[in-house]
Amino acid sequence: MSTQTTSRPAAQETTRETDNAHGMFDGVDLQQLAERIPTPFHAYSASAIRQRIDELQAALAGLDATICFAVKANPNLAILQLMAQAGVGADIVSVGELRRALNAGMPAERIVFSGVGKSADEIAGALNVGIMRFNVESLDELHTLQRVARAQEVIARAAVRINPDVDAQTHAKISTGKSENKFGVSIDEARRWFAERGQLSHVQLDGLHVHIGSQILSVEPFRLALQRVAAFWRELEQAGHPINSIDVGGGLGVRYRAGVDQPVAAADYVGVIREALADYHGKLLLEPGRYLVAEAGVLLTRVIRVKPGIERNFLVLDAAMNDLQRPSLYDAWHDIVPVADEPRPMTTYDIVGPVCETGDTFARARELPECAAGDLLLIKATGAYGTSMASTYNSRPLAAEVLLQRGRYAVVRRRQHFEEMIAGEQPARNWETP
Numbered sequence: 001m002s003t004q005t006t007s008r009p010a011a012q013e014t015t016r017e018t019d020n021a022h023g024m025f026d027g028v029d030l031q032q033l034a035e036r037i038p039t040p041f042h043a044y045s046a047s048a049i050r051q052r053i054d055e056l057q058a059a060l061a062g063l064d065a066t067i068c069f070a071v072k073a074n075p076n077l078a079i080l081q082l083m084a085q086a087g088v089g090a091d092i093v094s095v096g097e098l099r100r101a102l103n104a105g106m107p108a109e110r111i112v113f114s115g116v117g118k119s120a121d122e123i124a125g126a127l128n129v130g131i132m133r134f135n136v137e138s139l140d141e142l143h144t145l146q147r148v149a150r151a152q153e154v155i156a157r158a159a160v161r162i163n164p165d166v167d168a169q170t171h172a173k174i175s176t177g178k179s180e181n182k183f184g185v186s187i188d189e190a191r192r193w194f195a196e197r198g199q200l201s202h203v204q205l206d207g208l209h210v211h212i213g214s215q216i217l218s219v220e221p222f223r224l225a226l227q228r229v230a231a232f233w234r235e236l237e238q239a240g241h242p243i244n245s246i247d248v249g250g251g252l253g254v255r256y257r258a259g260v261d262q263p264v265a266a267a268d269y270v271g272v273i274r275e276a277l278a279d280y281h282g283k284l285l286l287e288p289g290r291y292l293v294a295e296a297g298v299l300l301t302r303v304i305r306v307k308p309g310i311e312r313n314f315l316v317l318d319a320a321m322n323d324l325q326r327p328s329l330y331d332a333w334h335d336i337v338p339v340a341d342e343p344r345p346m347t348t349y350d351i352v353g354p355v356c357e358t359g360d361t362f363a364r365a366r367e368l369p370e371c372a373a374g375d376l377l378l379i380k381a382t383g384a385y386g387t388s389m390a391s392t393y394n395s396r397p398l399a400a401e402v403l404l405q406r407g408r409y410a411v412v413r414r415r416q417h418f419e420e421m422i423a424g425e426q427p428a429r430n431w432e433t434p
C-alpha cells in the first residue's frame with residue numbers, strides 16, 4: 001500500500017509499557033485485572049501515552065509548536081486530563097468534544113475547531129469560551145463565523161483548511177485530502193478568501209490548515225501536502241497576507257499488525273514538517289489522534305465458546321463490533337493474542353462477537369494457540385477509535401474503560417448500566433401536533 005522512504009528505523013516494535021508479553025500491561029497483571037473487572041473492557045496504558053507525547057514533543061524541540069490531540073480518537077476524560085497535564089491541547093469537531101476538553105482542564109486557547117458541519121450554535125458556543133482558532137472548511141462557514149462573531153462583538157481567529165488533492169495512501173473511508181473528498185477548499189478558492197478578507201470585520205483570517213487522512217504509513221503524502229501548503233503560504237506572504245499559524249493536521253499511522261506495518265517515526269514526520277516549512281517561523285499546530293493513543297490501548301475479552309461451524313471454526317468472544325467497530329467498518333486488522341503465555345498447538349479460527357450479523361467479525365482465518373471457553377484474549381491497538389466509535393447495538397451496554405499506570409489501575413468509565421442505556425426513551429404517550 002505505501003512505501004517507507006526514510007532512512008531512520010521505524011518506531012520500535014514494542015516498548016516496555018506496551019509490552020504485553022507474560023500478560024503484563026503497564027506493570028499490571030491482566031489476568032488478575034480481569035478477575036476484578038468483567039470483560040469486555042478497554043485498558044489504556046498511561047505510561048505508553050505519555051511516552052508518545054514525549055516522543056513527539058522531543059521531535060518538535062525548538063519549534064513554536066502546540067500539539068492539539070484529536071479528541072475523536074479517544075474522548076475519555078482521564079485520557080484528556082493526561083493530555084492537558086502534558087501541555088497538549090485539543091482538536092475538536094463538536095461542542096460535545098469542546099465540553100470534554102474544557103472539563104478535562106484544557107485551556108480554551110489550546111483548542112482548535114475542525115469539521116465541515118459546524119452549526120451557528122456550535123460556532124457561538126466555541127466563540128463564547130474563546131477557543132484558539134476555527135479551521136474553516138467552506139465559504140458559507142466563513143460567513144457564518146463572521147456573522148456570529150459580529151453578533152458577539154468578538155474577533156474570531158480562523159484558518160482556511162486547504163484540500164491539497166493529495167492521496168494519503170490509506171483506506172478510502174479515512175482519506176480526506178483528495179479533491180473528491182468533502183473536506184477543505186482548493187488553493188484557488190482559498191486565494192479568493194484572502195483577497196477579500198478586508199470584508200471580514202470580525203474574522204482574523206491568518207492561518208492555514210491541512211489534514212489529508214488517517215493511518216498514514218509513509219512520509220511522502222505528508223511531504224507533498226506540506227509542500228503545496230508551503231508554496232501557498234509564500235505566495236500569501238508576498239501578496240501581503242501574513243500567516244500566523246499553520247496547522248499540519250494529524251494522520252500519523254500506527255502498528256496494527258506486528259511485523260507488517262511500518263509506522264513513520266515521530267522524528268521523521270517532524271523532519272518533513274521542518275523541511276517543507278523551513279522558512280516559516282510562525283506558530284505550528286499539530287492534530288495527532290491515533291498516534292498518541294492507539295497502541296496504548298487493548299480490549300480484553302473472554303472466549304464464550306468455540307463453535308465448530310460448517311466450513312470454519314469460530315471463536316465466539318464476549319466483545320463485539322459494538323465495542324470495536326474498526327474490523328467491521330474498514331476490514332481493519334488488529335493483532336489478537338491470548339493473555340496466558342502457555343505453549344499450545346496452533347489452530348485457525350474466525351474470531352467473532354455475539355452480535356447478530358456476519359460483519360461482527362474481528363478476524364478471519366486467524367492463527368491462534370488453541371483456545372477454550374473462558375480464555376482471556378487481548379485485541380491490541382484499540383486505544384484510538386475504539387470506545388469513541390462504540391455503540392449499544394444489540395442493546396449491549398458500553399464497556400468499562402480502565403487506565404493503567406506502573407502496576408496500578410483506575411476505572412475511568414464504569415460499564416454502562418442497562419437503565420442508563422435506555423434512559424430518555426419513553427412510550428408514545430403525549431401525542432402533539434408540531
Ligand SMILES: Cc1ncc(COP(=O)(O)O)c(C=O)c1O
Nearest residue numbers: 070114214250251287288289290
Ligand atoms: C481535522 C482532523 N484532524 C486530526 C485528525 C486526527 O487524525 P489521526 O487520528 O489520524 O491522527 C482527524 C481525523 O482524521 C481530522 O479529521
Ligand SMILES: N[C@@H](CCCC[NH3+])C(=O)O
Nearest residue numbers: 072174214215326384385
Ligand atoms: N475512525 C477511523 C479514523 C477516522 C479519522 C477521523 N478523521 C479509524 O478508526 O481508523
